[in-house]
């Protein structure tokens with residue numbers, strides 16, 4: 487199959503993408519790929535250096551005669567998200583990805599493909615040895631550890647890049663140009679709890695079957711939050727029986743809307759009586775959910791106690807605090823139609839011996855509104871008597887509609903593909919914004935080829951679109967560096 491990939495156009499891009507796919511590069515474990523990138527740059531006659539964080543910068547000399555043109559940086563992250571199908575034997579630390587072509591798309595067998603952002607990286611590397619692309623001096627900036635926390639970009643050396651223009655390649659829809667993104671910050675809430683002996687039956691109450699989704703890009707879909715639905719149910723059950731929480735847990739990563747949550751509790755109620763109430767509460771839950779989530783379930787079953795129950799007071803405090811922590815869209819943009827401006831995700835709850843720990847993740851394209859929602863979450867935690875740790879987070883990339891890159895991108899894309907591109911701001915974090923906060927005079931734009939289902943084993947990238955975007959990138963460099 488590798489032969490077929492290497493025959494695809496543009497061959498230089500696919501050559502590098504193929505080589506990248508053979509070197510394991512999960513987030514935080516990019517060293518082998520970074521080393522390979524250095525040696526490829528070396529062989530291509532380009533210089534490469536590293537900042538203290540480990541980000542790489544390759545300098546590609548200008549096409550002869552264009553050395554005086556303004557320098558442009560092309561940026562991609564080195565790491566990839568590692569997801570595989572559950573029944574697949576695959577070790578992301580050691581195994582090369584198995585690429586294949588299906589219906590005009592490249593994908594990997596049973597794993598993520600890493601086209602996010604490997605295809606952008608391959609385009610940057612291809613420019614090292616592509617005589618057909620006429621450009622000025624280039625810097626290819628390869629950042630570390632984007633997927634787990636934008637860490638390479640957050641620790642990027644200041645006064646290092648020489649370019650005043652940067653192209654971020656981490657956008658996944660051809661014809662969409664991103665010119666701004668939200669900033670964000672997480673909050674940890676530590677609520678102390680007390681436990682006491684309580685003699686009752688023990689039950690497990692579970693919310694399952696919600697869709698979940700990305701806490702930025704999909705927060706506008708009104709997807710159910712399993713933790714909130716679980717707490718609604720517990721509060722209703724408290725009307726008819728004594729409930730003493732033993733354990734409550736739900737959610738996963740900070741950027742995922744919780745799909746599942748469960749509580750283990752002791753109660754003076756009986757299983758048949760509680761199960762009857764739970765049936766009714768399940769119907770009410772489903773009435774709160776959209777048509778997409780009607781498979782959601784609320785189920786109670788008998789369980790055994792693995793810890794002493796919380797006091798009545800602690801139980802009520804935990805449930806009320808979780809219910810009061812906001813979740814979902816907070817404000818919509820007035821300037822940009824349909825753009826979520828501010829949102830927050832009640833992402834995760836877990837129980838320890840002496841405390842319940844909650845994680846929330848908030849975003850806004852307005853730094854003041856981000857502070858407001860963080861302040862609101864902190865106030866809820868403190869009202870409940872919790873210790874609150876608000877993280878520093880990362881700043882938004884505020885769109886510059888007067889950017890000198892918008893007009894040439896629009897004109898060139900329309901000329902080449904006979905359709906007008908879209909310029910938009912997204913409600914998610916992109917490295918472009920963080921890098922811009924370190925280099926305030928940098929003019930940044932982001933674009934890339936079609937990539938579907940990134941971060942899942944169905945990830946795939948469209949071959950024609952890779953060709954289109956690479957051709958566009960080369961022509962765009964010529965236009966903004968040489969013909970401006």
Ligand SMILES: [Zn+2]
Pocket residue numbers: 563602603632656
């Ligand atoms: Zn990415």
